[in-house]
Amino acid sequence: xxxxxxxxxxxxxxxxxxxxxxxxxxxxxxxxxxxxxxxxxxxxxxxxxxxxxxxxxxxxxxxxxxxxxxxxxxxxxxxxxxxxxxxxxxxxxxxxxxxxxxxxxxxxxxxxxxxxxxxxxxxxxxxxxxxxxxxxxxxxxxxxxxxxxxxxxxxxxxxxxxxxxxxxxxxxxxxxxxxxxxxxxxxxxxxxxxxxxxxxxxxxxxxxxxxxxxxxxxxxxxxxxxxxxxxxxxxxxxxxxxxxxxxxxxxxxxxxxxxxxxxxxxxxxxxxxxxxxxxxxxxxxxxxxxxxxxxxxxxxxxxxxxxxxxxxxxxxxxxxxxxxxxxxxxxxxxxxx
Numbered sequence: 208x209x210x211x212x213x214x215x216x217x218x219x220x221x222x223x224x225x226x227x228x229x230x231x232x233x234x235x236x237x238x239x240x241x242x243x244x245x246x247x248x249x250x251x252x253x254x255x256x257x258x259x260x261x262x263x264x265x266x267x268x269x270x271x272x273x274x275x276x277x278x279x280x281x282x283x284x285x286x287x288x289x290x291x292x293x294x295x296x297x298x299x300x301x302x303x304x305x306x307x308x309x310x311x312x313x314x315x316x317x318x319x320x321x322x323x324x325x326x327x328x329x330x331x332x333x334x335x336x337x338x339x340x341x342x343x344x345x346x347x348x349x350x351x352x353x354x355x356x357x358x359x360x361x362x363x364x365x366x367x368x369x370x371x372x373x374x375x376x377x378x379x380x381x382x383x384x385x386x387x388x389x390x391x392x393x394x395x396x397x398x399x400x401x402x403x404x405x406x407x408x409x410x411x412x413x414x415x416x417x418x419x420x421x422x423x424x425x426x427x428x429x430x431x432x433x434x435x436x437x438x439x440x441x442x443x444x445x446x447x448x449x450x451x452x453x454x455x456x457x458x459x460x461x462x463x464x465x466x467x468x469x470x471x472x473x474x475x476x477x478x479x480x481x482x483x484x485x486x487x488x489x490x491x492x493x494x495x496x497x498x499x500x501x502x503x504x505x506x507x508x509x510x511x512x513x514x515x516x517x518x519x520x521x522x523x524x525x526x527x528x529x530x531x532x533x534x535x536x537x538x539x540x541x542x543x544x
Contacts, residue, residue: 212287216315219279223320226272229343231328232335233258233265240333251337258340265340267354267361268347277316285312382410408533412498417491420532421514421522427452432460436476436484440468450511453485456520461485462511488513493521497529504529 238259244252258265288308328335347354365371386407393403429452430442442451449465467484475481489503489512504510510526 212283216280216284216287216312219276219284220315220319223273223276223280223316224324225339225342226269226276227321228324228328228335229339230266230269230273231325232332232339233262233269235329235332236336237333241336244337249337251341254344255333255336255340258336258344263358264347264351264354265343267358268343268350271350271354271357272346276320280312280316280320285309288312382413385410404535405533412501412529412532413496415497415532416493417495417497417500417512417514417524418493418522420497420528421493421524422528423522424456424520427456427520427523429453429456429459430463433479435478436468436471436480439463439480439484440465440476443468450525452488452513452523453480456513457518459488459513459520462488486511490515491524492516497532500524501529 233255236255236259238256241252241256241259245256285305285308288311389398389403389406389410392398393400398406428442428446428448428450430439432454434442434453439451443449443465451463451465452459453463454460463480463484464486467486471481471484487507487509489507489509491500491503491512491514493514493516500512504512504526512524513520514522514524
């Protein structure tokens with residue numbers, strides 16, 4: 208009987224370790240990485256992804272398994288260990304044997320059944336999720352009615368406490384949480400300084416307004432309405448700007464790009480700018496977010512926007528300004544040294 212009990216102890220401890228590892232692996236595994244493996248034909252990854260999609264049921268199954276193995280250890284193993292110890296601690300009474308047996312079982316349960324599998328799952332959650340999820344899904348399938356009943360009871364009790372029950376965890380992260388992850392990755396050497404700066408700046412696009420990067424009105428380079436091609440060319444050369452606003456900043460006709468001047472025959476340079484050289488500029492609010500500005504520029508295929516506050520132009524922003532907010536100053540051949 209004692210040998211059978213010891214064998215049962217090994218089986219129950221292994222079962223406890225299995226359910227602990229499954230529980231932590233499914234929570235800690237990267238679903239995105241497993242989905243990539245699943246799409247490439249990895250069957251175990253496909254099963255793990257399905258298990259993560261039914262996380263509430265899987266965790267409830269793991270909890271049921273842990274409870275069953277823990278009860279088994281207490282009911283079968285502890286008395287067997289106590290009987291073994293009676294021969295050694297008989298002089299102290301059966302109570303001493305029971306106390307020491309409980310201590311041994313608890314120690315083995317915590318060490319082998321909890322701590323070791325937990326750390327193993329946290330160290331390599333993806334691999335363990337792929338290997339353990341198929342077996343665990345069979346267990347959950349066998350006990351699904353019991354697990355459903357327990358989940359229903361849990362939902363009732365949780366609602367009585369004034370809390371809405373949920374059946375899955377959220378894998379989404381807020382910008383603040385992503386910023387913390389980026390900082391930790393940089394500190395840990397996983398990201399270079401440039402990579403961290405680029406990704407952190409990208410996160411800020413959804414928070415920074417256009418006014419934070421615009422060229423203020425007083426620095427906008429413009430030419431009067433009706434200016435000649437030659438006058439526009441001269442302004443480009445003197446200012447070093449490749450884009451010129453045409454007309455009153457509050458009521459502009461558009462803007463002129465330096466490269467469009469090259470398409471005008473030289474004999475017409477003394478004439479007013481032709482219509483084909485005048486491009487449309489976007490009009491955006493000063494509090495528009497940078498990510499929304501990027502969407503507008505992409506949709507309308509326009510790289511220049513006038514920043515407005517009411518009916519007044521307060522600045523100008525280009526696609527290059529947005530890019531520089533991500534990667535820092537960009538100097539090209541048109542920049543004035």
